[in-house]
Amino acid sequence: MMEKLQEILTSTKGITHHHWPILQHEIPVITISGTSDGPTLMISGLLHQDELIGPAVFDKLLNGQFNPKPLKGNIVILPIVSTYQVGLWRGFEYFHDAASATEREKLKGGKKIVNANRFFPGKPEGEWMEKFSYEITENFIKNADVVLDFHNCRLIDGCFAACSNSHEESIALANSMGMDFIDLQNDSSMFSQTMYLQASKINKTALLLEFPGYQEQSCESSTDRAYNSLLNAMKFLKMIPGELKPQPSTFFKREEKAESIISEDYGHFSSRVKNGQTCQKGDILGVLRNLNDFTISKKFIAPFSGACASIGPSNGYSIIKPGDEIATYKKYYTLNEVLK
Ligand SMILES: [Zn+2]
Numbered sequence: 529m530m531e532k533l534q535e536i537l538t539s540t541k542g543i544t545h546h547h548w549p550i551l552q553h554e555i556p557v558i559t560i561s562g563t564s565d566g567p568t569l570m571i572s573g574l575l576h577q578d579e580l581i582g583p584a585v586f587d588k589l590l591n592g593q594f595n596p597k598p599l600k601g602n603i604v605i606l607p608i609v610s611t612y613q614v615g616l617w618r619g620f621e622y623f624h625d626a627a628s629a630t631e632r633e634k635l636k637g638g639k640k641i642v643n644a645n646r647f648f649p650g651k652p653e654g655e656w657m658e659k660f661s662y663e664i665t666e667n668f669i670k671n672a673d674v675v676l677d678f679h680n681c682r683l684i685d686g687c688f689a690a691c692s693n694s695h696e697e698s699i700a701l702a703n704s705m706g707m708d709f710i711d712l713q714n715d716s717s718m719f720s721q722t723m724y725l726q727a728s729k730i731n732k733t734a735l736l737l738e739f740p741g742y743q744e745q746s747c748e749s750s751t752d753r754a755y756n757s758l759l760n761a762m763k764f765l766k767m768i769p770g771e772l773k774p775q776p777s778t779f780f781k782r783e784e785k786a787e788s789i790i791s792e793d794y795g796h797f798s799s800r801v802k803n804g805q806t807c808q809k810g811d812i813l814g815v816l817r818n819l820n821d822f823t824i825s826k827k828f829i830a831p832f833s834g835a836c837a838s839i840g841p842s843n844g845y846s847i848i849k850p851g852d853e854i855a856t857y858k859k860y861y862t863l864n865e866v867l868k
Pocket of ligand 1: 680
């Protein structure tokens with residue numbers, strides 16, 4: 529299996545589309561082979577069936593605005609990792625109708641589709657999802673130097689990367705991409721069987737990338753932001769030419785609890801800071817406007833030196849009621865502090 533992708537990458541030039549068999553299914557795989565040596569970058573999307581940023585960004589790589597001629601190394605694109613789950617979720621009888629009834633039931637787990645990002649690195653024998661994850665690991669992750677897995681988060685979460693706190697190359701890459709903040713994970717702070725954490729365990733530079741705009745909301749600004757982050761990553765990896773603007777990043781440690789900032793009143797909330805923007809104690813994070821005359825009735829103040837991991841009410845609706853959380857606020861770290 530290892531050989532097959534390598535063979536494609538060495539024998540083709542430019543963009544080629546493939547229909548890749550996995551178990552008794554197929555997933556789309558696109559390779560962009562550069563004209564000179566460099567790293568192999570794997571980018572994946574739709575591992576979670578309702579997070580559409582991946583294919584939206586990868587379309588931009590393929591629609592003519594990205595010039596593959598100066599590319600050093602290779603890009604391997606998996607735009608729809610969970611073709612099977614996407615089909616089930618949309619109520620299609622899977623795109624190619626290749627699954628047995630038993631497997632459909634297993635994947636659906638009764639009603640709920642399982643979380644496809646909880647089975648890595650997978651196993652050659654076992655549950656369907658374990659075998660599927662094993663195939664992704666063996667065919668693609670092991671053949672890549674860098675793995676970027678694209679996801680969507682809530683509108684209030686901003687654009688952020690997550691990576692292992694013990695993998696310096698991953699931290700340095702995340703720092704180059706212009707994200708709002710970087711969420712550092714240790715072995716116990718998140719589900720460890722995710723694609724990116726398992727990839728970093730076999731010494732791949734690996735990031736989970738989150739961009740706002742769940743499900744089928746058209747979120748053009750998120751797509752542009754994600755595409756620019758991807759170009760930044762390729763510049764940092766020296767795969768494409770171009771200057772990187774220095775972008776001091778805000779780092780959070782996932783295991784450190786965030787302070788929840790709650791409104792005690794009704795009102796209209798407006799933020800005064802962005803996700804990951806560093807604040808001093810006393811800075812105004814946001815204001816509440818009275819619903820009677822729209823005057824400011826409350827200022828939410830930074831309780832200590834830190835930054836917002838999320839800012840705004842969780843349902844995105846800015847008319848809020850007593851008890852609504854309007855921000856989560858954390859201590860932050862600089863690149864130098866996390867690398868020492
Ligand atoms: Zn996701």
